[in-house]
Amino acid sequence: MSTINLIVQTLHNLTRWGIVILGLVAIIRAFAGWFGKKEYTPADNRAGMLYTIAFDIQFLLGIVLYFSKGWFGVLTADFNASMSSVGTRFFTIDHLLTMVGALTLAHVGRALSRKAADAARKHRSVAIWYGLSFALMLAAVPWPFTAFARPWLRLFGISF
Numbered sequence: 001m002s003t004i005n006l007i008v009q010t011l012h013n014l015t016r017w018g019i020v021i022l023g024l025v026a027i028i029r030a031f032a033g034w035f036g037k038k039e040y041t042p043a044d045n046r047a048g049m050l051y052t053i054a055f056d057i058q059f060l061l062g063i064v065l066y067f068s069k070g071w072f073g074v075l076t077a078d079f080n081a082s083m084s085s086v087g088t089r090f091f092t093i094d095h096l097l098t099m100v101g102a103l104t105l106a107h108v109g110r111a112l113s114r115k116a117a118d119a120a121r122k123h124r125s126v127a128i129w130y131g132l133s134f135a136l137m138l139a140a141v142p143w144p145f146t147a148f149a150r151p152w153l154r155l156f157g158i159s160f
């Protein structure tokens with residue numbers, strides 16, 4: 001595999017864990033703030049912002065991989081063939097579209113939480129929209145126990 005693919009794939013693998021952790025922190029804070037009737041603090045705002053930033057970075061890394069690992073080529077060479085196998089369909093279409101959907105939900109949550117008039121509505125926007133984004137994201141990761149398994153952790157040539 002080319003060095004660039006190895007580096008981008010390692011970053012894409014690791015950023016996934018950043019997104020999982022940042023998403024959990026933002027969502028737990030939002031539910032606690034919503035039901036606990038708490039203030040919406042700068043730390044809440046930061047948690048929400050970091051989740052969307054990590055997701056944006058992951059999107060860019062994913063797009064690079066999509067072209068550099070040849071998935072775009074697979075899709076355009078023979079669309080019907082790439083849809084007929086679960087393995088190729090997942091990376092040519094499913095992973096990409098589901099993640100773009102999850103990213104959009106996160107940005108909707110971020111925009112609504114910024115516009116909301118009071119703390120309760122801000123927390124609620126993050127809890128609901130980020131919660132949906134997070135669930136969609138989890139469903140579209142190629143976890144090692146799925147049909148399109150990729151490693152839990154990748155560090156260049158080493159993977160677990």
Ligand code: HEM
Binds near residue numbers: 059060063
């Ligand atoms: C938003 C657009 C995204 C695109 C276009 C994209 C694209 C890709 C591509 C092309 C691969 C390489 C598959 C291969 O040939 O091995 C990949 C792998 C992977 N993606 Fe994404 N991805 C996106 C978002 C995400 C997100 C948001 C996550 C998780 C939070 C994620 C998690 C992963 C993981 C864990 C792998 C396996 C990495 C490895 O092989 O170590 N992806 N993705």
